[in-house]
Amino acid sequence: MSLRGHRPLLLLVTEQLTSSVGRQVTALALPLLAIAHLSAGPLGASGLMVMTYLPGVLLSPLIGITVDRARLRRLLVTATWAQVPVVGSVPIAAALDGLTWPHLLTVAAVSGALNSAQSVALQSCLPRVVSSQQLLAANSSLTGARTAGLIGGPALGGLLIGIVDPAPALLVECAAYLIGGSLFLALPAALNRPVDQAGADAKSRIDALREGLAVIRRETLLRRQALAAAGLNLGGGAGSGLFILYASQELSLPSGQLGIVYAAYAVGMGAGVLLASSITRALGMARAIQVCALGAGAALFLIPAASLGLAFPVLVLYELLFGLLATVWSIAMTTGRQLITPAHLLGRVNAFLQAVLTATLPVGALVGGWLASHVGIVPVLIGAAAVALAGASSLWFPRDLLATVERTAQAP
Known part of the structure; x- marks a missing residue:
């Protein structure tokens, strides 16, 4: 079934x-602001x-329970609009010369x-606005939109910061x-019906959390996804x-070549978005998940391999392969998780796995x-690829994981 003209997905x-785009501008502006106004060093930037x-990791259990019990459209609108006074307080404080580290x-x-x-609410919202057969294509569309922002956001941020503070x-x-x-507010009103209203009335937060963790313990796919x-x-x-x-010190890569290397990753991600559905159809969802995850892990060995010679083309190849394979893996795994998890527990499962990733x-x-400060960079890069x-x-x-995912993918 085509998603062309699907209004909720378009929103x-x-x-x-x-x-x-907005987050990428901020990712560039915030550390530069700390450097310019608060004389931030390496420790300040890391902090x-x-x-x-850190807050998303620590609060993930509460976030998951809240998403499962919330009116999703209202939650998405509230969480998004609440950012305006939070982020907007920074330029106001800077203009008044009152910006501080605690702030x-x-x-x-x-x-x-x-x-x-x-993010957790959005992952839980998607299966409620598209059918199970449309989930893979819908996840590809959302990933494509984020990828476009990753490409355009830093360029816009650099341009703006070059003109203004x-x-x-x-x-x-x-x-x-x-x-x-405003876009979230235009989503279907049906999203304001909580999927776990009975649980909200009958269970404590601890019981609700245990219910979500029980799903992860029971479903092999979810446990393996967390481990992978x-x-x-x-x-x-x-x-x-x-x-x-x-790249800059040990391989002596010029800044121009380093920029091309980073651009190759965006190209790989874009290719992954475009090819995710085709690869998944050709291999099957389960095999695509396995092959792409393994390929992404193996591609990391190209980073230390660049020290053996031909550093620039080897690193470009790494970025292309990793961007492609990791993107297809992420789209397929997100879709598999949305298909296999009961709707009223999806927020808790998404929150737990997002905490692992974060x-x-x-x-x-x-x-x-x-x-690396003790044994050198190359040995650490080899060990990182092995992990x-x-x-x-x-x-x-x-071995039965393959059959589990295929049954899930074929479910109506």
């Missing part, structure tokens, strides 16, 4: 494109990043928590949130944290940086 895609991710860190934490809640550039994200909330995501993100986080230092990236980066490959390999065992 969601437009919101994802708008918010992705800002940690405060962006900036609080904004990063509150905005990060709201982003986490919106970083603080006024944050108003772009405020405008994006105003637009995004943890391994890929730990390894990928270590590699990402060292990548610029490795927590393991900075942990991988921090551990990788510490180890990622081991995590991805878990999707191949037990």
Whole structure:
């Protein structure tokens, strides 16, 4: 069934494109603002990043329960519009020369928590506005919108910051949130019917959390997804944290070539969005999940392999392959999770897995940086690739996992 002209999906895609551009502008403006106004060093910049991710991880159980019991349209609108005064307080404080570290860190934490809640709610919303047969194509569309924002957002941010101070550039994200909330408000009113109203009346939050964790323990696919995501993100986080230092210092890659390498990743992601449905149809959803995860983990070995020679083409090849395979894997796994999880528990399951994804990236980066200072960058990059490959390999065992995913994908 075609999604052309599907109004709710069009609203969601437009919101994802708008918010992705806004977040990328802020991702560039916020650390530059801390440097310009608060003389931030490496520790301050790292602290800002940690405060962006940490609340979503710590609050993930509460977020999951809230999403399952909430009126989803109202929650999406509230979480989005609440960002306007939070983020908007920064340029106001900067204009009044009253910006402080506690203020900036609080904004990063509150905005990060709201982003986490919106992300979980959006993943739980999608199966309620498209059919199960349309989920894969719908997830590809949303990922494509976010990818476009990843490409255009930094360029817009750099242009704005070159014209004005970083603080006024944050108003772009405020405008994006105003637009995004209006788009969510136009979603079907049926989304305001909670899917777990009975649970909200009968269960405590602890009981509701246990119910969600029971699904993850029971479903092999969900457990393996968490393990694979943890391994890929730990390894990928270590590699990402060292990548610029490795490419610029150990490989002596000029800045122009480094820019092309990063652009190759965006090209790979775009190809993944375009090819996700075709690859999944050709291999089947289960095999596509397994092959793409394994391929993404194996591609990380190309990073240390670049030290053997032909560094520039090898790194370009890595970015293309990893961007393509990781994108197809993410789309297929998200779709499989949405299909296999009962609707009234989807918020809790999404929140738990998002916490795994969010927590393991900075942990991988921090551990990788510490180890590299003791044993060198290349050995750590090899170890990081091995960790990622081991995590991805878990999707191949037990053997009946393949049949489980295929049954789920073919369910009406």
